[in-house]
Amino acid sequence: MLNAYWQNPVNGDVMKKSRFELRGVIPAVITPFSEQEELDEDGLRTTLRYLIASGVHGVMVNGSTGEAENLSPEERKRIAEITVAEAKGKIPVVVGTGVPSTRVTIELTKDAKEAGADAVMIVTPFYLIPNEEGLAKHYKAVAENVDIPIVIYNIPQHTTVNLTPPMISHLCEEVPNIAALKDSAGNLSLFAETVRLVGDKISVLTGCDDQLLPAFVLGAHGTIVALANIAPSQTVEIFDAVQKGNIDKARKIYYDLLPIAQAISSSSNFPAPVKEAIKILGRPAGPTRSPIVPVNEKDREDIRKALKHAGLL
Numbered sequence: 001m002l003n004a005y006w007q008n009p010v011n012g013d014v015m016k017k018s019r020f021e022l023r024g025v026i027p028a029v030i031t032p033f034s035e036q037e038e039l040d041e042d043g044l045r046t047t048l049r050y051l052i053a054s055g056v057h058g059v060m061v062n063g064s065t066g067e068a069e070n071l072s073p074e075e076r077k078r079i080a081e082i083t084v085a086e087a088k089g090k091i092p093v094v095v096g097t098g099v100p101s102t103r104v105t106i107e108l109t110k111d112a113k114e115a116g117a118d119a120v121m122i123v124t125p126f127y128l129i130p131n132e133e134g135l136a137k138h139y140k141a142v143a144e145n146v147d148i149p150i151v152i153y154n155i156p157q158h159t160t161v162n163l164t165p166p167m168i169s170h171l172c173e174e175v176p177n178i179a180a181l182k183d184s185a186g187n188l189s190l191f192a193e194t195v196r197l198v199g200d201k202i203s204v205l206t207g208c209d210d211q212l213l214p215a216f217v218l219g220a221h222g223t224i225v226a227l228a229n230i231a232p233s234q235t236v237e238i239f240d241a242v243q244k245g246n247i248d249k250a251r252k253i254y255y256d257l258l259p260i261a262q263a264i265s266s267s268s269n270f271p272a273p274v275k276e277a278i279k280i281l282g283r284p285a286g287p288t289r290s291p292i293v294p295v296n297e298k299d300r301e302d303i304r305k306a307l308k309h310a311g312l313l
Contacts, residue, residue: 020119020149020179022092022203023221024057025236027228028065030275031079033286039075041082043284047229048086050283054232057222059083060121062096062112064158065226065271069099070289076108080115094151094224098123102138109146119149119179121224126159132167139175149179151224155207156185157267165193172201182207182224188214195219209261213254216242226274227261230281231312259306269293277303281312 029051032043051059061083062068062076071079080095087093095117097108105122112120124130125138143150152171156162162185163171172178181198183191184207191211195204199219206215209227216223216239228235234253241250264273269292275285276295280303287294295303307313 020092021221022058022094022119022151022180022205025222025228025232025239026058026060026092026094026205026224027051027056027232028063028207028224028226029059029061029083030226030229030271030278030285031061031066031071032284033289035286037287037289039071039078040284040286041078043286044079044082045086046284048083051229051232052086052091055236056091056228056232057236058092058094059087060094060096060224063121063153063224064096064123064155065229065274066096067271067289067292068096070292073108073111077111077115080112080117084116092118094119094121096121096123096153098125098153100125100128102141105138106142106145109142109148113146113148117148119151120146121151121153121182123153123155124159124161124163126161129160132170135161135163135167136171136174139171139178143175143177148177150175150177151180151182151205152178153182153207154185165190165197168194169197172198178202180205180221184208186211188218191215191220192218209265210258212238212257212261213242213250216250217247226264226271227257229274230260230264230277230307231257231310234310256310259309260303260312263299263303263306269295273299273303276300277307280304280307 032040034040061079083093095112097120109120154163180203182205203221206220206223209225238250238253272288272295278285
């Protein structure tokens with residue numbers, strides 16, 4: 001969805017340019033690989049066509065679910081190009097470009113824009129841990145070098161950098177290109193405070209598969225989650241039901257999908273459980289790249305049971 005104006009991040013002049021707004025269900029798309037762990041371009045196309053036909057509101061590639069840190073810059077750009085071609089301008093394409101280095105993030109963001117991305121998602125730097133000043137400088141530098149909407153990504157359990165609601169509000173004031181937030185921190189109280197503080201300025205999206213219903217009820221504009229790879233139409237149904245005020249319907253579908261969300265959530269070895277679920281359903285996925293390994297037999301059985309509970313098997 002496009003509306004309002006962008007402010008030029010370089011000289012501060014207000015430009016007549018649409019403000020980018022994300023709403024609805026946006027799968028954090030896996031990257032299918034061959035058994036030799038090479039990019040499976042046909043599998044990616046099949047995946048994207050399935051998701052788009054399922055009614056999702058956008059797609060996001062080259063994120064943690066897409067094993068971005070295990071992709072070369074060339075593979076990242078190729079994935080973005082394929083995704084843009086499959087979306088055909090009908091839904092927005094968000095491309096992950098965040099890495100610890102500001103310089104490399106800028107280069108990856110330029111690649112994403114050249115590939116035709118509608119927006120980029122930039123995770124907070126990890127391993128190199130900035131303070132609040134460094135974090136603002138990081139996002140400002142990207143905005144000043146690449147004119148594209150930015151989705152900031154908060155996942156402190158993996159980065160050790162936590163974007164608090166006041167920090168998010170400050171970043172929105174400092175960096176006009178910030179159009180949305182994906183919050184995977186998992187704290188519903190802080191999520192609600194973020195919606196209260198900046199929900200009228202940017203799109204606030206949940207990244208927590210197991211918190212879809214409460215996040216939507218709290219006013220989230222949508223979600224970017226791995227679960228939407230596995231059950232895209234059902235995830236869309238939850239969102240649509242909440243928007244229409246039909247909480248009973250949304251709750252029923254949410255409880256159907258909750259065991260899947262729990263089975264694929266992992267603080268380590270991610271996204272192996274997501275790929276396993278997709279393989280069980282007979283769709284392209286392939287292996288994960290090392291050091292991520294296949295799920296064990298117990299986890300595989302838990303995933304299978306969760307899929308059956310949801311009526312997907």
